[in-house]
């Protein structure tokens with residue numbers, strides 16, 4: 001395995017490592033619910049960004065799911081699709 005030609009001096013190593021320090025993450029409080037959040041991001045607690053609501057929460061999400069399930073349970077319209085055609089063909093024969 002290759003090695004560096006020369007040993008790095010203490011000064012050189014310390015100069016390189018002078019940029020390795022970690023910075024504290026800046027946070028802010030949500031204006032509507034007071035939860036701690038990162039700046040320029042929507043609140044995970046109430047789904048608001050500034051004064052706008054950008055995320056559907058609670059009943060809106062439940063309504064969406066219910067709408068999807070009721071749509072799937074409805075029977076297919078007659079005369080459309082391969083299954084409906086098959087049934088009519090059998091009746092004729």
Ligand SMILES: [Zn+2]
Nearest residue numbers: 030033043046
């Ligand atoms: Zn909030």
